[in-house]
Amino acid sequence: MNINTMPRPADTASQTNAALQARKEAAMAKGLGNLAPVYVERASGAELWDVEGNRYIDFGSGIAVVNTGHCHPRVVAAVREQLERFHHTCLMVSPYPVAVELAERLNAIAPITDARTIFVSTGAEAIENAIKIARAHTGRPGVIAFSGGFHGRTNLTMGLTGKVAGYKAGFGPFPGEIYHAPFPIAYHGVSMADSLKALEMLFKVDIEPSRVAAIVIEPIQGEGGFYPVPEGFLAALRKICDVHGIVLVCDEIQTGFARTGRMFAVEHDGVEPDIMTMAKGLAGGFPIAAVTGKAEIMNAAGAGGLGGTYAGSPLGCAAALAVLDVIEEENLAERAVTIGETITAALQKLRQAHPDRVGEIRSKGAMIAVGLVKNGDPDQPDPGLVKAIVAEAPKHGLILLSCGIRGNVIRILVPLTIEEAILEEGLGVLAKVFDKAASAG
Ligand SMILES: Cc1ncc(COP(=O)(O)O)c(C=O)c1O
Numbered sequence: 431m432n433i434n435t436m437p438r439p440a441d442t443a444s445q446t447n448a449a450l451q452a453r454k455e456a457a458m459a460k461g462l463g464n465l466a467p468v469y470v471e472r473a474s475g476a477e478l479w480d481v482e483g484n485r486y487i488d489f490g491s492g493i494a495v496v497n498t499g500h501c502h503p504r505v506v507a508a509v510r511e512q513l514e515r516f517h518h519t520c521l522m523v524s525p526y527p528v529a530v531e532l533a534e535r536l537n538a539i540a541p542i543t544d545a546r547t548i549f550v551s552t553g554a555e556a557i558e559n560a561i562k563i564a565r566a567h568t569g570r571p572g573v574i575a576f577s578g579g580f581h582g583r584t585n586l587t588m589g590l591t592g593k594v595a596g597y598k599a600g601f602g603p604f605p606g607e608i609y610h611a612p613f614p615i616a617y618h619g620v621s622m623a624d625s626l627k628a629l630e631m632l633f634k635v636d637i638e639p640s641r642v643a644a645i646v647i648e649p650i651q652g653e654g655g656f657y658p659v660p661e662g663f664l665a666a667l668r669k670i671c672d673v674h675g676i677v678l679v680c681d682e683i684q685t686g687f688a689r690t691g692r693m694f695a696v697e698h699d700g701v702e703p704d705i706m707t708m709a710k711g712l713a714g715g716f717p718i719a720a721v722t723g724k725a726e727i728m729n730a731a732g733a734g735g736l737g738g739t740y741a742g743s744p745l746g747c748a749a750a751l752a753v754l755d756v757i758e759e760e761n762l763a764e765r766a767v768t769i770g771e772t773i774t775a776a777l778q779k780l781r782q783a784h785p786d787r788v789g790e791i792r793s794k795g796a797m798i799a800v801g802l803v804k805n806g807d808p809d810q811p812d813p814g815l816v817k818a819i820v821a822e823a824p825k826h827g828l829i830l831l832s833c834g835i836r837g838n839v840i841r842i843l844v845p846l847t848i849e850e851a852i853l854e855e856g857l858g859v860l861a862k863v864f865d866k867a868a869s870a871g
Contacts, residue, residue, distance in 0.1 A: 445481050465831070466824040473500035476848035476856075478829065486824060487856035490831040491843045494652070494684045494797070497711040498756045499847035505714050505752045512748035521549065521742040522734075528747035535754055536722050539693055540706055546728035548721050549742030553683040553709035554582025556719040557646070559736055560705045561586060563723065564644035564677035567730035571606075572642040574632065576613040578654030578835045581646065581681060590646055593654065593835050609636050613647075615657050617790050617808055622660045629670070639674035644705075649695035652684030655834035656792045656799030656841055664701040677704045677727060683719070684797075687711030687753065688763040688846055691770065691795030698794065714753045718746025762846040766795035769853065773798045773842055776857040780864055787815065787868050789838075798842045801834065813837035818867040828859040 443449060451467035469481045476499060478486040491497060498505060512528065521529055529549065537545040550556055561573055575581065575590040580597065582588070589604030591597050592613070598604070609632055614625035633639050645667055650658040664680075671678040680703035685695035689711060696703055705723035712718060717740070721728070757763065770793045777800050781788035789801035789808055802819075804810040816832045819840060823830040833841045844853060 447480055447482055450481065465829070466821065468824050468829070475499040475501075476845045476852050484827065486827050486829050487852055487859065488829045489823075489842050489844050489856055489860070490829050491845050492715060493710065493831065494689055494843045495710045495715050497687050497689055497762065497846045498714045498753050498760075499845040500715075502714065502752070502756055502847065504756050505749050508748045508752035509716065509745050512744050515744075517745055518740075518743065520739060522737045526744050526747075528744055528751060529742045532720075532742075532747045532750050535751065536708070536720055539754070540722045541694060541697055541702055542704075542706065542722060542724055543702070544725045545722050546725045548728070548736050549747070550719045550721070550736075550738055551717050551740045551743070551746075552582070553707065553719050554584045554587040555738065555741075556683065556707035556709055556721050557581045557587045557590065557679075557681060558584060559721050560646070560679045560707050560723070561590075561644055562736065563705065563721065563728060563731050564679060566732075566735070567677060567727045568643045568675060570641050570643040572609065572637045573607060574609050574611055574629070574637075574642060574645045576647055576651075577610050578613045578615075578651050578657065579646070579648055579681075580651070580653035581648075595837075597653075607637070613651060613654070613657065614660050614663055616660065617657075622663050622666070625663070626666055639670075639676065642674065642676045644677040644679050645671060646679040646681060648681045648683075648685065649699065650685050650690065650794055650797060652797075653833050655801070655836070655839045656794075656797060658695075658792065658794055659699070661699070664696065664699040668701050671704070677723075679703065679705045679707065681707050683707055683709045685794075688757045688766050689795060689797050689843070691763055691767040693757070693763060695794065695797075712753065713746045713749040716743070716746040716749040718743055718750060756847075760847065763795070766846050769796040769844060769846065769848065770794070770798055772850075772853060773844070773857065776861070780861060783861075784864070784868055787812065796842075796844060796846055799833065799839045800842075801839050803838065811836035811838035814871070815867060816840055818870065819863055822863045822867055823859065826859050826863055828856055828863065830860065830863075 447467045450469040471481045533547040536547045577592040579592040581590040589608045611629045614622045686708050709719035774793045777791045786806045789803040792799045802812045802815045820832050831841050833839050
């Protein structure tokens with residue numbers, strides 16, 4: 431029986447959203463927070479239904495994961511078929527064809543010549559392994575990351591992350607030899623030249639370039655607020671890395687897999703990274719992540735030095751192969767561009783209605799954000815309004831996410847398979863919720 435046609439379990443007092451939230455709070459630690467007390471019972475395409483039968487339009491895609499929509503029939507069928515064959519042998523013990531096929535596919539689509547791939551389970555692990563590989567290749571310790579960047583919640587990736595509140599506060603000490611340069615955001619007064627000058631200064635005052643193994647950057651900052659690198663910045667980093675023998679790591683964990691209108695965001699800049707990290711959209715929700723990079727760099731780590739018990743799970747590999755087929759066959763990169771245009775137009779309308787509250791609208795394909803401010807001033811962020819909108823949205827059937835180093839950004843990451851009518855409906859709800867929250871304060 432298809433899960434989406436299965437009858438809901440009988441409602442019981444312990445199966446309401448409120449009761450489940452109370453049970454969750456009693457059973458799980460506070461650090462594992464949740465956006466809203468919406469307990470999902472089933473999902474399909476761009477829609478979710480909760481345990482009480484309420485319907486929601488999903489403008490978050492599980493944080494840029496279900497780019498191919500919830501329960502895409504091709505993905506479900508591929509996983510089901512794999513599940514019936516076997517679901518775990520450990521890639522490091524008894525490998526299997528789907529993993530080889532997926533590595534070949536990623537090597538072919540990554541904008542990297544003569545690529546090799548490894549699999550792990552999460553985005554943070556992908557970054558950890560990218561750094562391990564860069565250190566093994568260069569024999570150097572240092573890593574440079576950027577302010578506002580987000581790379582994960584493990585100790586090393588927390589150290590690389592450039593935002594304290596919510597991610598780092600109280601969790602130190604962090605590993606040594608990590609340095610941060612300012613991410614260029616002209617809107618906030620940091621030009622590309624400022625950023626490159628700061629990097630030069632970092633080489634003078636903190637670490638000499640000959641001790642730097644890697645520079646790690648998101649081509650579009652995700653958690654930081656959907657800030658794309660300015661044109662020419664990745665090329666400038668590429669040059670610096672080439673001059674000093676530093677490994678350029680592009681974190682495509684949130685931006686990858688057609689989200690920005692290209693398979694990978696670096697393709698907009700035409701720059702070839704040495705290593706790319708991938709997760710999230712790779713397998714549409716099955717926990718698998720990948721590191722793809724130049725063969726001479728990737729092969730620096732000795733056999734057994736990389737991997738993990740669940741690394742490259744056969745279910746994840748099967749799902750990822752189906753996701754890649756769907757992205758190609760349904761032209762989801764092109765669709766991301768159209769979706770982005772529709773959402774951007776709706777946000778511009780919102781700005782016309784609330785010119786003093788709606789700040790910068792940033793979009794690359796279907797990775798879209800809007801900053802909320804007071805008095806139309808970029809330097810007066812309004813995280814309170816964002817919080818109110820994100821909390822109110824589910825009450826009207828919309829799942830909405832926030833982000834941003836200042837907490838004042840609404841991000842929109844709809845499934846790329848979303849039907850036009852559902853997208854328009856969701857944008858209508860967003861406008862209504864915005865009006866309500868803005869008029870309240
Ligand atoms: C750019 C980026 N890097 C790394 C990560 C960490 O991935 P994971 O949560 O799978 O460990 C994320 C997650 O949001 C991310 O957006």
